Amino acid sequence: MSPALPDTFAQKALTASLSLALRLILFDGCLSECRSAQTWGLITSTADKMVVWTDFERSTIQDIFSKMDYEVVGPAALTRCLIVYPWTQRYFGNFGNLYNAAAIMGNPMVAKHGTTILHGLDRGVKNMDDLKTTYAELSVLHSEKLHVDPDNFKLLSDCLTIVVAAQLGKAFTAEVQAAFQKFLAVVVSSLGRQYH
Amino acid sequence: MSLTDKDKATVKAVWAKISKSADAIGADALSRMLVVYPQTKTYFSHWPDLGPNSASVKNHGKNVMGGIALAVSKIDDLTAGLLELSEQHAFQLRVDPANFKILSHCILVVIAGLFPKDFTPEAHVAVDKFFCGVSLALAERYR
Numbered sequence: 305m306s307p308a309l310p311d312t313f314a315q316k317a318l319t320a321s322l323s324l325a326l327r328l329i330l331f332d333g334c335l336s337e338c339r340s341a342q343t344w345g346l347i348t349s350t351a352d353k354m355v356v357w358t359d360f361e362r363s364t365i366q367d368i369f370s371k372m373d374y375e376v377v378g379p380a381a382l383t384r385c386l387i388v389y390p391w392t393q394r395y396f397g398n399f400g401n402l403y404n405a406a407a408i409m410g411n412p413m414v415a416k417h418g419t420t421i422l423h424g425l426d427r428g429v430k431n432m433d434d435l436k437t438t439y440a441e442l443s444v445l446h447s448e449k450l451h452v453d454p455d456n457f458k459l460l461s462d463c464l465t466i467v468v469a470a471q472l473g474k475a476f477t478a479e480v481q482a483a484f485q486k487f488l489a490v491v492v493s494s495l496g497r498q499y500h
Numbered sequence: 501m502s503l504t505d506k507d508k509a510t511v512k513a514v515w516a517k518i519s520k521s522a523d524a525i526g527a528d529a530l531s532r533m534l535v536v537y538p539q540t541k542t543y544f545s546h547w548p549d550l551g552p553n554s555a556s557v558k559n560h561g562k563n564v565m566g567g568i569a570l571a572v573s574k575i576d577d578l579t580a581g582l583l584e585l586s587e588q589h590a591f592q593l594r595v596d597p598a599n600f601k602i603l604s605h606c607i608l609v610v611i612a613g614l615f616p617k618d619f620t621p622e623a624h625v626a627v628d629k630f631f632c633g634v635s636l637a638l639a640e641r642y643r
Contacts, residue, residue, distance in 0.1 A: 383621060384621045384624060387621040387622065387625055388624050388625040388628055405621055405622050409621070462605060465605075465609060466608055466609055466612045466624065467612075469609045469610075469612040469613045470612040470613065470616035470619060471616070472613070473613050473614075473616065474613070476609070476613055478531060478532040478534075478535035478536060478552065479535060481532060481535075481536050481609065482535050482536040485536055
C-alpha cells in the first residue's frame with residue numbers, strides 16, 4: 305500500500321474497482337447468454353429509451369378506450385377539430401359540404417373518417433409497448449401520401465381530450481388526463497417519425 | 501384570428517353560464533396543469549403545497565379567473581384592457597408565454613367536463629379564439 309494514500313481512500317478505490325469488475329463480469333455473462341437475435345433486439349430497443357408505462361397509466365388507457373363508443377367519440381372529435389381549427393379542412397377537400405358547423409356535423413364522410421381514426425388509436429391501445437412499430441406504416445402514409453402537417457395531430461389530440469373530458473366529467477381527473485395525454489403524445493410522436 | 505361580433509357574443513354567453521363556478525374552474529384548471537404539465541411547477545416553487553386542495557392553488561385559480569373576467573369585460577380591446585396584467589407577467593412574473601396555451605387548454609378541459617352540453621364546437625371555437633386573444637394581450641409587453 306502506498307504510504308501517500310490514506311487507508312480509507314485506498315479501501316474505497318479497491319471496493320469501487322472490485323464492484324466494477326464484478327459488474328463487468330456479470331454483464332459479459334448476460335451478453336453471452338443474450339446473443340440470440342430476439343433478446344439483442346430487446347437490449348438495443350431499451351437502449352433506445354422505450355416509453356415506460358406505469359400500471360395506473362396502462363389500466364387508465366385500457367379502461368377509457370374499452371368503455372368508448374368509437375362511432376360517437378370519433379366523429380365528435382374530428383368534427384370539433386374541423387370547426388375549432390378550420391384550416392384542418394384543407395385535408396378533406398373531397399368530403400363535400402364543410403361550409404359551416406352544421407354541415408360538418410351532419411357530414412357522413414366526416415363521421416366515417418372520425419370512426420376510422422379511433423380504430424387507428426385502438427391499434428395503439430392494443431400495442432402500447434411498441435407504438436413506434438405499430439404506427440410506422442401510418443406515419444409513412446400521412447407523410448408521403450396524405451401530406452398532413454404533423455402539427456395537426458396535436459390539434460386533433462386536444463379536441464379528442466376535450467370530447468373525452470365532456471364524456472367522463474368528474475371521472476376525468478388530473479391524473480387520468482395526464483395518462484390520456486401521455487398516450488396521445490406518444491402516438492402523435494410515432495406518427496411523426498417517418499416524416500423527412 | 502381576431503374576434504368577430506358573433507365570437508364576442510358567444511364568449512359572453514358562455515361566461516354568463518360558467519361565471520358562478522369560476523373559482524372552482526380556476527382551481528381545477530390550475531391543479532390539473534401542475535399534474536399534466538409538471539414543468540409548470542417550476543413557477544410555483546415558493547408554494548408549500550401544490551396538491552388540488554392546496555390553499556395556494558385555490559387562491560391562485562381564483563386570481564386567474566378574475567383576470568379572465570376582466571378580459572371578458574374588455575373584450576373589445578384586450579390589449580388595452582390587459583395592459584397592467586401584461587406588465588406584471590412581463591416584468592415580474594416572467595412566465596414563458598408558451599404556458600398561456602397550456603393553461604388555456606386546461607381551462608377548456610375543465611369547462612368541457614362541467615358543462616358538456618353547453619360546450620358545443622361553436623362555443624369551443626369562440627372561447628379558444630378568446631383565450632388566444634387574451635394570451636396575446638398578456639404577452640404584449642414582453643419585448
